Amino acid sequence: MQVECNWVQLGDFKLDIQQHILYCNDTELSVEPKVLQLLLYLYQQQPRYVTLQELHDNVWSDRVVSDTAVRSAIKKLRTLFNDTDLNTPQYIKSVPKRGYKLVCHIEVHPSDNQEQAMPVKSEAESKAFHTIAVNRTGLRQWTPWYYIALAVVILMITLSIFSAKQLISKAIPSENIIGLTSVSPFPGEKFTLEVSSDDKLIAFTGKLASEQDNQVYLLDKQSGQVSQLTYDASNATFLSFAKNNSQIIYTDLIAGACSLKRVYLDGQKSELTPLLTSFHFIGDVHIGQAEDEVIVLLAKTLTDTPMYYRLNLDSLALSLLLSTSNTGENFLMAKLSPDKQKIAAIKELNNKQIELSVIDLTSKRQLLNKVLPHSTPRLDWKSDTELLLLYPNKLVLLDLTSQTEETLLVDAESRFSWLSASKNKLTLLQQDLSRKTQFYVEESLEPAQTCALDMCYQHDFLNIEGGVSSVFYADAQYKWITTKFGETNELALYDEAAHTKQAFFIGSDEIEILQYSVEQSALLVKLANRLAILRLNAAAGQDIEGQREQQQATLTYLTARHQVVSDAIFVVAEEGGYVFYGERIGGHWQIQKLDLTNMQTDVFIQDYRSIRSTRDGYVLANESGWLFTMANHQKTIMPLNKQINFTDITRWYVRGTMVLWSDFDYRFSYIHEFNLLSKQHQIRKARFYHLFPRIALSPVDNKLLYRSNTIEHNEIKELIFDTNLDK
Structure with a gap:
C-alpha cells in the first residue's frame, strides 16, 4: 500500500512525489524524464520485482523501444545512485528472469494531513523488527512512536499470515474438492468428452494408436464398459449429447470437407446420420437452448470467419447465434449456461490476446469482458453464476457476481486438456507429463536412393529436451527453440551436441520464430502480435556467465501491439x-x-x-x-x-527455384514442393501426428525439421465438489 505523501527518502536521496524532483543533500539533480519515471514506477511497485516487459508496458507505453534502451535507463539510475557494484546492490537489485526492485531504505514522509513518517525497511533492515534511537549516554530510548510502528508491523504481519492462509486454502483443493479418481479403462488417447445430463454416460473421442483415425466411444459409468460407436469416422473430434441423451452429435473434422453427424443411442436407429456436410470448418458443438437443437462453430468456405450457429436437429435449419465484431478475431470455445439464458465465449483477438465474454442472450447485454492469460483455457459452467476455466496445469473458478477468481486445483506434473462440468462434479482429461510424447525429426528433402517404398526419406531424431514447443534452424551447430513453462515463454539458442541452451527472451508473450539471418546475426520473431528483431553480438554462442541477457543480444520491436x-x-x-x-x-x-x-x-x-x-x-x-x-x-x-495455408502452424519458404510449404487437414499433413522453372509440383503426405506442419527449412543443406508425436495416454478423471459449499 502506498501512503499519500509529499516526498520519500530513498537511502541518501529524496524524491519529491508531487513535483517529480530527485535531491541529493538538498541539491536538485538533473534527471532525464524517463529515468525519473522509471524510478517512480519502481518505488510504486516495491517491494516486488518488476519485469523488463512490465517496464515496456508501463513506463514506455507511449513508444516502442528496445530492451537495451530500458536497461540503459536502469544503468543511468544506478549511476545517479553510485550503485555500480551489482554483486552488492544498495539501491536497485536485479535478478535474471525476475526483473528489478528497490532494496534501499525507504522512508515515507506523509502529506500535510498526516503527522508521522512511515519507514519502509530495506532488505537488510527487514531482518530485524526494532529501530533503536541512541541518546548522548548511549542508552536506548523507546519512544512512543516506536511502539506505534511496532504495533503497525505486528498488525501487518498478522494480516499477511491470515491472507497467506486464505490463499493456501484456496490454492489447495482439499477443502473444496472430494476425490480425484480415474473413471475409464480406455488405454489410448482421448481428445474431447461430454457427460450425459443424468451422469450415467461419458462420450469421448479418441484412438488407440497414432496411425488410427479418431472415433467416438461411449463409457457406461455404472458397468465401466467402453463401447466403440463409430468405425469409419475420419477425424471425430468435438461431440455433445442431445435429445435427452438419446443421441450423440459429433464433428468429423477434415479441413475443407468437414461434416456434422449423429449417432442414435436409444436403439430406434443404428446408422449414422449426416447433419451437415462439405463445410470448410466445423468445430465446437454443444447442446442448445432447446432439446432439439445444438450450437455449433462453423464456417462454410475458406474465406468465412467461423461463427456460432443454432442447428435444429429436426429441420436442420441454421440461424446465427454469436458473431465476432472485428475482422481477424476467432472464437475458440463457447458454451451455454445451465439455465440457457447466457453464453460464455473465449476468442482470440487481433493482438493475440485471449478474451472471455459472457453475454445475456435475451437482452444481448455483455455481462463480463475479461482478458485472460495467454494459455487458452477450456470452459464450462458450474452454476448459472460460476464458470470453470481449465488451464493446462490448473483449474480456476470464476464468480460472475463478484468477478473474483479462486484457484481450485494446481498440478505442475500434469496437463489438463478438456472438461465437462455440473454443479457438484467435474470430469476432465489429465495427462501425465513425465512421459515424453513428442520428438523432433530432421529429414532429407531428397528421397533415399535405395528404398522399397515409392518415396522414402532418411531421417534422424534430434537430441532435444522435452517441453520444447518449436525448433528453428540457426546454423549448422545451433538451433533456436521456444519453451513454455506455465504462463512463461522462453526463446533460447540450443547447442544439440553439448545439450545446453542460452536464453535470450523470457516473458508472457507467445513466441513465433520467423527467420534467422546468418549474415546479420539477427532473428525475426513475433512476440504475441508484435514483430521484433533480436540482434546477436559476436559473443553469441559463448558462455559468458551473467552477461547473456545484457551483452549477447538486443531486442528491438518493429511494430506496436495495435x-x-x-x-x-x-x-x-x-x-x-x-x-x-x-x-x-x-x-x-x-x-x-x-x-x-x-x-x-x-x-x-x-x-x-x-x-x-x-x-x-x-x-x-x-x-x-x-x-x-x-x-x-x-x-x-x-x-x-x-x-498456401495461413494457419499459424503452417510455414512456407523459397529456396533457389523451389517454393516449399506445409498444409494439413487435421488428419494428414502435406509438404508441397513447387519448382518455379519446371512448374513441377510434388506432394508428400504423412499423418498429422507424425509430421506437425510447423516445419523449418535448413539454410545450409537440403533438410527439413519438424515435430512428431506419439499418442498421449491420458485419463478421464472425476472431481467431486463439496456439496456443503453450496449451502
Whole structure:
C-alpha cells in the first residue's frame, strides 16, 4: 500500500512525489524524464520485482523501444545512485528472469494531513523488527512512536499470515474438492468428452494408436464398459449429447470437407446420420437452448470467419447465434449456461490476446469482458453464476457476481486438456507429463536412393529436451527453440551436441520464430502480435556467465501491439538491409518495407499479405494464399495457380527455384514442393501426428525439421465438489 505523501527518502536521496524532483543533500539533480519515471514506477511497485516487459508496458507505453534502451535507463539510475557494484546492490537489485526492485531504505514522509513518517525497511533492515534511537549516554530510548510502528508491523504481519492462509486454502483443493479418481479403462488417447445430463454416460473421442483415425466411444459409468460407436469416422473430434441423451452429435473434422453427424443411442436407429456436410470448418458443438437443437462453430468456405450457429436437429435449419465484431478475431470455445439464458465465449483477438465474454442472450447485454492469460483455457459452467476455466496445469473458478477468481486445483506434473462440468462434479482429461510424447525429426528433402517404398526419406531424431514447443534452424551447430513453462515463454539458442541452451527472451508473450539471418546475426520473431528483431553480438554462442541477457543480444520491436501483421523476412540488398512484412490496414493487406538503417517504413506493394525473396524477384501471397511471382522493380506479376495455408502452424519458404510449404487437414499433413522453372509440383503426405506442419527449412543443406508425436495416454478423471459449499 502506498501512503499519500509529499516526498520519500530513498537511502541518501529524496524524491519529491508531487513535483517529480530527485535531491541529493538538498541539491536538485538533473534527471532525464524517463529515468525519473522509471524510478517512480519502481518505488510504486516495491517491494516486488518488476519485469523488463512490465517496464515496456508501463513506463514506455507511449513508444516502442528496445530492451537495451530500458536497461540503459536502469544503468543511468544506478549511476545517479553510485550503485555500480551489482554483486552488492544498495539501491536497485536485479535478478535474471525476475526483473528489478528497490532494496534501499525507504522512508515515507506523509502529506500535510498526516503527522508521522512511515519507514519502509530495506532488505537488510527487514531482518530485524526494532529501530533503536541512541541518546548522548548511549542508552536506548523507546519512544512512543516506536511502539506505534511496532504495533503497525505486528498488525501487518498478522494480516499477511491470515491472507497467506486464505490463499493456501484456496490454492489447495482439499477443502473444496472430494476425490480425484480415474473413471475409464480406455488405454489410448482421448481428445474431447461430454457427460450425459443424468451422469450415467461419458462420450469421448479418441484412438488407440497414432496411425488410427479418431472415433467416438461411449463409457457406461455404472458397468465401466467402453463401447466403440463409430468405425469409419475420419477425424471425430468435438461431440455433445442431445435429445435427452438419446443421441450423440459429433464433428468429423477434415479441413475443407468437414461434416456434422449423429449417432442414435436409444436403439430406434443404428446408422449414422449426416447433419451437415462439405463445410470448410466445423468445430465446437454443444447442446442448445432447446432439446432439439445444438450450437455449433462453423464456417462454410475458406474465406468465412467461423461463427456460432443454432442447428435444429429436426429441420436442420441454421440461424446465427454469436458473431465476432472485428475482422481477424476467432472464437475458440463457447458454451451455454445451465439455465440457457447466457453464453460464455473465449476468442482470440487481433493482438493475440485471449478474451472471455459472457453475454445475456435475451437482452444481448455483455455481462463480463475479461482478458485472460495467454494459455487458452477450456470452459464450462458450474452454476448459472460460476464458470470453470481449465488451464493446462490448473483449474480456476470464476464468480460472475463478484468477478473474483479462486484457484481450485494446481498440478505442475500434469496437463489438463478438456472438461465437462455440473454443479457438484467435474470430469476432465489429465495427462501425465513425465512421459515424453513428442520428438523432433530432421529429414532429407531428397528421397533415399535405395528404398522399397515409392518415396522414402532418411531421417534422424534430434537430441532435444522435452517441453520444447518449436525448433528453428540457426546454423549448422545451433538451433533456436521456444519453451513454455506455465504462463512463461522462453526463446533460447540450443547447442544439440553439448545439450545446453542460452536464453535470450523470457516473458508472457507467445513466441513465433520467423527467420534467422546468418549474415546479420539477427532473428525475426513475433512476440504475441508484435514483430521484433533480436540482434546477436559476436559473443553469441559463448558462455559468458551473467552477461547473456545484457551483452549477447538486443531486442528491438518493429511494430506496436495495435498493428495487425503477418509474417516477415529479411532482405539484403546492395543498398542495405530490410525487413518486409504484411500489415492489414483498413481491412486490406499490404507489404511494408522497413529500412534497418534508419528504421523508416514504406509501402512496398498493396493487396498482398506475405512475401518471400528469390534470386531475381519475389514470390507474393495474397489474402487468400494464392501465390504470384514478381520480378525485381515490380516489372511483372504472374500467378502460379498454387495456394498456401495461413494457419499459424503452417510455414512456407523459397529456396533457389523451389517454393516449399506445409498444409494439413487435421488428419494428414502435406509438404508441397513447387519448382518455379519446371512448374513441377510434388506432394508428400504423412499423418498429422507424425509430421506437425510447423516445419523449418535448413539454410545450409537440403533438410527439413519438424515435430512428431506419439499418442498421449491420458485419463478421464472425476472431481467431486463439496456439496456443503453450496449451502
